Amino acid sequence: MLSFLAPLFFVGLAAVAVPVYVHLVNREKKTVVTFPSLMFLERVPYKSVRRRRIRHWALLALRCLALAALAVAFARPFARRADAAAPGAGGAREVVVLLDRSYSMARGGQWARAQDEARRIVGALRAEDRGSIVVFDETAEAATSPTADVARLRAAIDGAQPGWGRTRYAPALRLAQKLLAESDRPRREAILITDFQRRGWDGREDARLPEGATLTWRDVSDAATPDVAVAQVTMRRDRAGDRDQLVVQARLTSTSACTGTECGAPRAVPVTLTLAGREIETKPVTIAANGAGTVDFAPVAVPAGHTRGTVRLSGDALARDDNFHFVVSPTQALSVLVVEPAGARANQSLYLRRALELATQPPTRVDVRSASSLLPADLDGRALVVLNDAAIPDGAFVRKLAEFVETGGGLLAALGPRASDGGAAIRALLPVQPGDVVDRGVDGGRLATLDLSHPALEPFSAPRGGDFASARVLRYRAVQLADSATALARFDDGGVALAERRLGQGMTLAWTSTLDTYWNDLALQPVFLPLLHRLSRHAARFSEARTSRTVGELVEAPRRGARSTHVAESPSGATIPIGDSTSAARGALALREAGFYTIRAAGAAPGSGEIVAVNVDPAEADPSKVDPEAIAAATTGAAGAGRDARPVAADLTPPELEGRQMLWWYFLAAAMLALAVEVLVANRLSRRVR
Amino acid sequence: MTPLGFATRGGADSRLLDPSVLARIDDLELVARVVVEGFLGGLHRSPRFGASTDFAEHRPYVPGDDIRRVDWRLWARTDRYHMKEFEADTDTNVTVLLDASRSMDFAGPGSAITKLEYAKRLAACLLYFSRRQRDRVGLAVLTREVRELVRPGAGQLSACLHVLDRLTPGTDGALAPPLRVLAERFRRRSIVVLISDLYEEPAAVVDALANVRGRGNDIIVFHVLDPAELDFPYEEAGTFEDLESGVQMPLVPGAVRERYNALMAEHRAALQRQITDARADYALFDTSKPLDHVLYSYLAARERLGRAR
Numbered sequence: 001m002l003s004f005l006a007p008l009f010f011v012g013l014a015a016v017a018v019p020v021y022v023h024l025v026n027r028e029k030k031t032v033v034t035f036p037s038l039m040f041l042e043r044v045p046y047k048s049v050r051r052r053r054i055r056h057w058a059l060l061a062l063r064c065l066a067l068a069a070l071a072v073a074f075a076r077p078f079a080r081r082a083d084a085a086a087p088g089a090g091g092a093r094e095v096v097v098l099l100d101r102s103y104s105m106a107r108g109g110q111w112a113r114a115q116d117e118a119r120r121i122v123g124a125l126r127a128e129d130r131g132s133i134v135v136f137d138e139t140a141e142a143a144t145s146p147t148a149d150v151a152r153l154r155a156a157i158d159g160a161q162p163g164w165g166r167t168r169y170a171p172a173l174r175l176a177q178k179l180l181a182e183s184d185r186p187r188r189e190a191i192l193i194t195d196f197q198r199r200g201w202d203g204r205e206d207a208r209l210p211e212g213a214t215l216t217w218r219d220v221s222d223a224a225t226p227d228v229a230v231a232q233v234t235m236r237r238d239r240a241g242d243r244d245q246l247v248v249q250a251r252l253t254s255t256s257a258c259t260g261t262e263c264g265a266p267r268a269v270p271v272t273l274t275l276a277g278r279e280i281e282t283k284p285v286t287i288a289a290n291g292a293g294t295v296d297f298a299p300v301a302v303p304a305g306h307t308r309g310t311v312r313l314s315g316d317a318l319a320r321d322d323n324f325h326f327v328v329s330p331t332q333a334l335s336v337l338v339v340e341p342a343g344a345r346a347n348q349s350l351y352l353r354r355a356l357e358l359a360t361q362p363p364t365r366v367d368v369r370s371a372s373s374l375l376p377a378d379l380d381g382r383a384l385v386v387l388n389d390a391a392i393p394d395g396a397f398v399r400k401l402a403e404f405v406e407t408g409g410g411l412l413a414a415l416g417p418r419a420s421d422g423g424a425a426i427r428a429l430l431p432v433q434p435g436d437v438v439d440r441g442v443d444g445g446r447l448a449t450l451d452l453s454h455p456a457l458e459p460f461s462a463p464r465g466g467d468f469a470s471a472r473v474l475r476y477r478a479v480q481l482a483d484s485a486t487a488l489a490r491f492d493d494g495g496v497a498l499a500e501r502r503l504g505q506g507m508t509l510a511w512t513s514t515l516d517t518y519w520n521d522l523a524l525q526p527v528f529l530p531l532l533h534r535l536s537r538h539a540a541r542f543s544e545a546r547t548s549r550t551v552g553e554l555v556e557a558p559r560r561g562a563r564s565t566h567v568a569e570s571p572s573g574a575t576i577p578i579g580d581s582t583s584a585a586r587g588a589l590a591l592r593e594a595g596f597y598t599i600r601a602a603g604a605a606p607g608s609g610e611i612v613a614v615n616v617d618p619a620e621a622d623p624s625k626v627d628p629e630a631i632a633a634a635t636t637g638a639a640g641a642g643r644d645a646r647p648v649a650a651d652l653t654p655p656e657l658e659g660r661q662m663l664w665w666y667f668l669a670a671a672m673l674a675l676a677v678e679v680l681v682a683n684r685l686s687r688r689v690r
Numbered sequence: 691m692t693p694l695g696f697a698t699r700g701g702a703d704s705r706l707l708d709p710s711v712l713a714r715i716d717d718l719e720l721v722a723r724v725v726v727e728g729f730l731g732g733l734h735r736s737p738r739f740g741a742s743t744d745f746a747e748h749r750p751y752v753p754g755d756d757i758r759r760v761d762w763r764l765w766a767r768t769d770r771y772h773m774k775e776f777e778a779d780t781d782t783n784v785t786v787l788l789d790a791s792r793s794m795d796f797a798g799p800g801s802a803i804t805k806l807e808y809a810k811r812l813a814a815c816l817l818y819f820s821r822r823q824r825d826r827v828g829l830a831v832l833t834r835e836v837r838e839l840v841r842p843g844a845g846q847l848s849a850c851l852h853v854l855d856r857l858t859p860g861t862d863g864a865l866a867p868p869l870r871v872l873a874e875r876f877r878r879r880s881i882v883v884l885i886s887d888l889y890e891e892p893a894a895v896v897d898a899l900a901n902v903r904g905r906g907n908d909i910i911v912f913h914v915l916d917p918a919e920l921d922f923p924y925e926e927a928g929t930f931e932d933l934e935s936g937v938q939m940p941l942v943p944g945a946v947r948e949r950y951n952a953l954m955a956e957h958r959a960a961l962q963r964q965i966t967d968a969r970a971d972y973a974l975f976d977t978s979k980p981l982d983h984v985l986y987s988y989l990a991a992r993e994r995l996g997r998a999r
Contacts, residue, residue: 037887040950
């Protein structure tokens with residue numbers, strides 16, 4: 001059925017009357033010119049009366065046809081398939097609308113278009129049809145169950161908002177698969193409304209719609225508008241005099257669908273650093289389309305406490321990636337308790353203490369105590385305890401030490417001459433049971449094998465990562481590995497040099513020689529310092545606090561010493577209990593929004609607690625697109641995907657139908673053809689008359 | 691200089707001979723006097739050559755000359771043949787036949803004078819000029835018949851001018867019937883000057899003239915046309931109406947101009963050829979030409995006729 005977008009142009013059909021008028025109606029002017037004699041004029045072979053009669057019907061028909069075709073072309077015709085327009089054709093439908101709410105949909109007018117499309121699809125549902133709305137980003141959820149209530153569907157569409165997550169098609173398609181599989185309607189369709197970002201589809205998804213179901217789509221992408229995002233913020237701490245300084249560097253990326261010269265000139269973008277809600281500095285960055293740039297802010301004093309920071313640029317087409325949030329935390333110092341035996345050798349802990357105190361990441365504070373004067377309270381606030389050949393009798397301290405290790409503390413024991421003097425309780429904590437002393441003679445032994453794949457030793461795996469073989473070991477203590485302990489290093493005679501054992505949430509390490517120059521000269525080797533730093537960090541399970549996280553990550557609630565439940569305040573102000581069944585994992589918080597979360601113990605004052613900065617995934621701003629046909633082919637089977645993947649004509653607006661079909665082009669071509677034939681015929685007739 | 695080698699007078703008088711100026715003078719005698727006197731004043735030699743008894747001059751004999759006019763006395767003195775030229779014959783009848791058919795009442799766009807008015811002034815000039823030559827002058831006005839006739843006579847000039855003065859366009863015209871009638875009336879040999887637009891087939895014109903020519907008269911045909919008839923300068927489409935028959939024809943001038951001009955040129959060429967073949971003189975004038983040009987033509991024709999005698 002042929003319809004017209006601009007039927008007023010049919011007024012132009014009146015132009016068809018022009019040739020007829022010229023042929024029939026137009027008479028010669030009534031001006032009479034007297035002339036002496038028509039004697040010669042009558043001989044001229046020109047009969048004006050011939051104009052009063054139509055002699056060349058074909059010419060007239062061609063001219064009329066050309067004008068009519070022009071009028072039809074300008075009226076912009078389009079065809080509606082009779083079967084698509086007929087109500088009830090093909091039976092009742094089950095329609096699942098998959099509405100992409102990833103943050104990239106907030107770009108320009110994409111979200112409004114997506115909602116319009118969804119409303120249009122819902123509006124086209126008939127009484128016997130059923131529809132459901134599925135909103136998705138990384139996860140998919142059904143905003144409505146399948147229903148024939150159009151008002152409910154519309155409300156679900158109106159209530160949906162673009163989120164902060166990134167696009168993943170597979171969860172949505174799997175949900176659509178489930179909804180369609182449960183339907184009893186004869187026609188089952190899933191309609192995907194999205195901007196078709198390539199990163200949401202890797203081609204290996206296992207979503208497959210039920211047999212007979214079709215997948216159609218609406219591409220609402222508007223990637224022509226360039227978008228600049230703050231992709232990353234890095235912080236570096238410098239020491240200037242006696243003060244710590246913070247140097248913030250931000251990396252900006254620009255994404256656009258344009259290429260080459262059509263992208264225009266690079267533009268300057270003002271970028272602002274904010275700390276604790278106060279603007280620190282604004283600097284312009286010149287960035288080209290599809291380019292990147294960095295901005296270095298001037299050093300600032302490290303603020304006290306946990307401080308919220310944001311690098312922000314002026315709003316553009318996609319505002320959600322214009323802010324990058326981070327948390328500046330105070331420097332975390334590692335508190336180490338070194339225990340010496342009573343009557344220790346001179347400088348027994350000298351090398352150990354000096355080496356630990358030189359550490360900067362983290363800065364390490366070392367306290368040395370004698371085994372004879374130890375109190376359980378000495379363990380408070382410690383991250384690591386080093387037993388420097390100290391024999392500790394059973395008692396309150398050892399019990400406290402055992403608990404310390406169980407709850408995540410670290411223990412490093414150097415087994416020297418007095419290692420065997422300790423009580424059974426302390427030996428039960430160690431990864432090895434000390435045995436006899438092994439004397440390697442004047443030449444000594446060497447460290448021969450190290451497990452360089454172990455996290456503590458992994459940095460030494462690089463070429464020239466550390467010359468352990470240069471250290472000479474004169475004596476060491478033969479040991480027996482405890483259950484669940486592993487040897488990380490051995491001497492050239494096969495004796496265990498370093499062993500590790502996990503104990504509860506903590507870690508214990510045993511070095512089977514001394515940490516001074518009494519039994520070996522390792523303390524004099526260059527490798528001693530980094531080795532001791534790695535072992536202390538590993539044993540204390542130290543990890544640098546992350547300054548920011550990405551939407552979609554899970555954050556564990558604080559563990560140590562806290563068995564109470566926690567709650568989180570989201571950037572939008574919602575309070576989320578952690579460990580609730582609604583969270584993705586028990587005891588963890590799924591980060592759904594960009595901004596600052598606050599995690600605190602239930603009952604603590606609002607605003608207190610740990611701050612977590614959350615940012616959107618910058619990869620989501622990448623406008624490169626996946627071919628919708630590929631998704632349709634993968635989810636509906638290659639055969640027939642090409643046909644079924646086309647949008648249903650009944651759902652399209654007349655301008656869309658007209659734009660898709662472009663029938664005017666054919667009519668225009670017909671008009672041109674008719675005029676060309678008319679010229680040929682007219683020329684031929686004209687020659688014949690002469 | 692004119693084509694015949696005569697010089698005309700200065701610009702002021704030439705301007706007086708312009709048809710558009712003459713058209714504003716109603717007094718035909720005055721027109722004729724202005725034209726003829728001005729014309730005669732510009733001649734370097736006497737135009738009056740003929741077979742009178744007044745000796746004019748000698749000229750060398752050329753084969754074909756009448757040996758009766760050889761000056762034998764001069765031959766006896768010089769042993770060369772010379773012809774004796776005499777003053778013009780003053781006993782000649784000159785009759786102007788003026789076509790006053792409806793088609794002559796036409797002035798094209800840009801023309802100040804109709805063909806008939808031009809022809810009337812031309813006739814007046816010829817008659818006046820002839821009278822000054824001491825010829826007997828007469829006039830016949832023709833349409834399809836002889837409308838007016840002034841028999842040639844020595845005192846008929848004023849009658850002729852009077853007839854011309856009150857002449858109006860007639861109906862349709864045809865040469866043969868009136869010329870047949872007139873041929874009966876010419877009792878002595880005359881110089882017959884026909885002034886017409888000659889909208890007839892050349893053969894018919896020659897046939898008609900043959901009636902007059904057969905009586906021994908000398909015939910001079912002045913073909914008078916408006917420039918618009920020669921060039922067909924019309925641009926706008928319209929209905930063209932035949933002045934004589936009243937037949938109308940709608941046409942686009944641009945589409946027929948080329949063909950019309952070709953037909954007109956062919957007609958003129960045929961007229962000239964056939965009239966000349968019939969031993970008559972033919973000259974074409976459009977109404978933009980000064981009248982003294984016509985007099986030159988007439989004079990040249992008279993000279994030829996005189997020599998022929």
